[in-house]
Amino acid sequence: MESAQLLIILATAIASATPLVFACIGETITERAGVINLSAEGTVMLCAMVGFVAAKTADNVWLGFVAAAIVGALIALVVAYGAITLKQSQIAIGFVLALLCSDLSAYLGNPYVRIPGPTVPPRFPIPILQDIPLIGPLFFREGDILVYAGYVLIAVTWFYFYRTRGGLTLRAIGEQPAAAFARGHNVIALRYIYTLIGGALMGIAGAAFSLDFKAGWSYRHTAGYGWIALAIVIFGGWNPLRAALGAYLFGMLQSLASVAQSAIPDVPTQVFTVAPFVLMILVLVLTSGDWLDRLLSYLPVNARRSLSRALRTAPPAALGRPFEQD
Amino acid sequence: MDSTAAPQTMTAPARIAGLPPAFYRVGAFVISLILVALIILISGASPVTVIGSMVSGAFGNADQIGRVIATLSPLLLCAAGLVYTFNAGLYNLGVEGQITFGAIAATWVLRLLYPEGATASLLPPPLAIALAVVVGGVGGVLWGLLAGALHVYGRISEIFAGLGLNFAATGIAIYLIFGPWKRPGVASLSGTQPFDESLWLGTFGKTEATPVALALGLIALIVTIVVMRNTYFGLRLRAVGRNLRAAYVLGVPARRQLLSAFFICGLFAGIAGALQVVGVFHRLIPNISSNLGFLGLLVVMLVNFDPLWILPVAFFFSALNVGSLQLPLSLGLESSLSGVIQGLLVLFALLGRGLAQKYGRKPEG
Numbered sequence: 280m281e282s283a284q285l286l287i288i289l290a291t292a293i294a295s296a297t298p299l300v301f302a303c304i305g306e307t308i309t310e311r312a313g314v315i316n317l318s319a320e321g322t323v324m325l326c327a328m329v330g331f332v333a334a335k336t337a338d339n340v341w342l343g344f345v346a347a348a349i350v351g352a353l354i355a356l357v358v359a360y361g362a363i364t365l366k367q368s369q370i371a372i373g374f375v376l377a378l379l380c381s382d383l384s385a386y387l388g389n390p391y392v393r394i395p396g397p398t399v400p401p402r403f404p405i406p407i408l409q410d411i412p413l414i415g416p417l418f419f420r421e422g423d424i425l426v427y428a429g430y431v432l433i434a435v436t437w438f439y440f441y442r443t444r445g446g447l448t449l450r451a452i453g454e455q456p457a458a459a460f461a462r463g464h465n466v467i468a469l470r471y472i473y474t475l476i477g478g479a480l481m482g483i484a485g486a487a488f489s490l491d492f493k494a495g496w497s498y499r500h501t502a503g504y505g506w507i508a509l510a511i512v513i514f515g516g517w518n519p520l521r522a523a524l525g526a527y528l529f530g531m532l533q534s535l536a537s538v539a540q541s542a543i544p545d546v547p548t549q550v551f552t553v554a555p556f557v558l559m560i561l562v563l564v565l566t567s568g569d570w571l572d573r574l575l576s577y578l579p580v581n582a583r584r585s586l587s588r589a590l591r592t593a594p595p596a597a598l599g600r601p602f603e604q605d
Numbered sequence: 606m607d608s609t610a611a612p613q614t615m616t617a618p619a620r621i622a623g624l625p626p627a628f629y630r631v632g633a634f635v636i637s638l639i640l641v642a643l644i645i646l647i648s649g650a651s652p653v654t655v656i657g658s659m660v661s662g663a664f665g666n667a668d669q670i671g672r673v674i675a676t677l678s679p680l681l682l683c684a685a686g687l688v689y690t691f692n693a694g695l696y697n698l699g700v701e702g703q704i705t706f707g708a709i710a711a712t713w714v715l716r717l718l719y720p721e722g723a724t725a726s727l728l729p730p731p732l733a734i735a736l737a738v739v740v741g742g743v744g745g746v747l748w749g750l751l752a753g754a755l756h757v758y759g760r761i762s763e764i765f766a767g768l769g770l771n772f773a774a775t776g777i778a779i780y781l782i783f784g785p786w787k788r789p790g791v792a793s794l795s796g797t798q799p800f801d802e803s804l805w806l807g808t809f810g811k812t813e814a815t816p817v818a819l820a821l822g823l824i825a826l827i828v829t830i831v832v833m834r835n836t837y838f839g840l841r842l843r844a845v846g847r848n849l850r851a852a853y854v855l856g857v858p859a860r861r862q863l864l865s866a867f868f869i870c871g872l873f874a875g876i877a878g879a880l881q882v883v884g885v886f887h888r889l890i891p892n893i894s895s896n897l898g899f900l901g902l903l904v905v906m907l908v909n910f911d912p913l914w915i916l917p918v919a920f921f922f923s924a925l926n927v928g929s930l931q932l933p934l935s936l937g938l939e940s941s942l943s944g945v946i947q948g949l950l951v952l953f954a955l956l957g958r959g960l961a962q963k964y965g966r967k968p969e970g
Contacts, residue, residue, distance in 0.1 A: 317764075360956075361955060361956055361959060365960060365963055367956070370764065372955055374696070375952045375955065378899055378944060379945060379949060382941040382942075382943075382944030385939050386644070386939045386941040386944075503772070510768070545784075547779070547783030549891075550776060550784075553779060554776060556769075557772045560765065560772060563761075564759065564766065
């Protein structure tokens, strides 16, 4: 394969992973604050429908994104209320919402199936950046404004997490909520806020599908993407940079599958649409869990330490646990 | 949102003034019904007409009642199996894949015994069907234990191990349907070549309901009720679910207990998958599980993991599923409304439970 062709495939993969980047960063923020929003599958799907319908009704793409973000935050509010205030199982509430919102999108979105609607304005390359060798064609030629928004989101989230006081507090309420509370932080209010922000980002991810990267609406339009976003957050070790990397990796797996499809005509095409999901979970299985520690234990001590710091991914210590203030 | 008040003042007064816990549960139930009505109104239909259409769609004639029972049977099996995993503290989202792999295994054995066109074989049809159900159960066990091993030995969340295996099972089914097991002529989403009618499970009259499937579902449920209420095994399972570490310290073989929960759930789900093949579809289709596994999870969550209440809830949910199939024909609405109703009922049951615990009057006074 020619290198120019490869560059185009990779650039497409990076661009098409943009909705997942939004969803993964949203879930990473939520989980870093100690809350699991397992509703991602339903949130992304319902918001894809709402975003499409709102944009079509108002004839304005950006209003679609606003509506999707609001609905995403509202679903997150239900998760937050059930999990933080009522201290019920976050998994149970999130899972029920995942199914409920998927079905709701199918039921209410029925009149909008396969009709034309507004899409994000045409792609435009950034003048100077696109001429940088390799990086230009990979990141700045293919992309539209959402792709760039994705880059900004990754950078801003990383900076906020690791270079600001607010980010330090965010990580503290997910790791040691009692300590954060003792230092005067309102753990419950902050968890609400970050869960809502995360939900809004997942909502935007849905609208990014229906208004740009998978334009339009159909029955179960974004099936599977919410579940894979949840898996990528774990693969990314709750780090926004690595989560984004995971999203791009998944995009590449999908491109690879479409390339392999033409290369291996014996295997039915439908297999290649499922394969990336299976592979991604396989990668997750291989990188998390005990195997890695066991493998690392065969290495010399000094190599082991730096490698395990680079590879090991521990969840936030208080993830999924309600905070008892008294 | 504004929970800036001092921690002590947040909960204490509410408890004193609390209403009986039942008030919150009933209140949450009523709100879920109002929301269902609202959603129907948003879709431009009248709730009364829609409910009427669903009732007649589920119980209008013998065919429809038969379809409700045909949905109920595998749902009972899945729900019964999920009682074990839930009580062990596991969210076995992999149940869908366990159904699918059971169906694949059952189809495999039937294709082996009766290759396309063959009408006679080593085993007469009734025995072949029985063997297919057993092999389906074994397939479900394999898929369940795989998720269990990943969870117990690999320390991977059972949720993601299960979801991954769901994708994998669907992938295998699709590969077989479009690849090695494709219909002579064109491969299509409608599934593999249907089996000869001699390999179909007998039904009640001309309906889709099969007595064998219903009997297996009821047996699984009764066994589960007895095991959870009256055996040491059920007690240990609950102990592991309540507090894994404490149970282990007190001498409960926790790993074995968790794996047996996956084993039993996989077995029941695999049998359900096999029954979908021999009793309902008579072939392998891509969505052979028909989302019954996820529906089973909802049922068991709604009854708060107590198997005694599974039968009425599962029957109601099956009726919703079948009744909603009428909606596209009679009112031009999407049949997903059943899922919306089921989801809202379970969501508000969970929220109502939480409200009752937080604000409800405590029994002692």
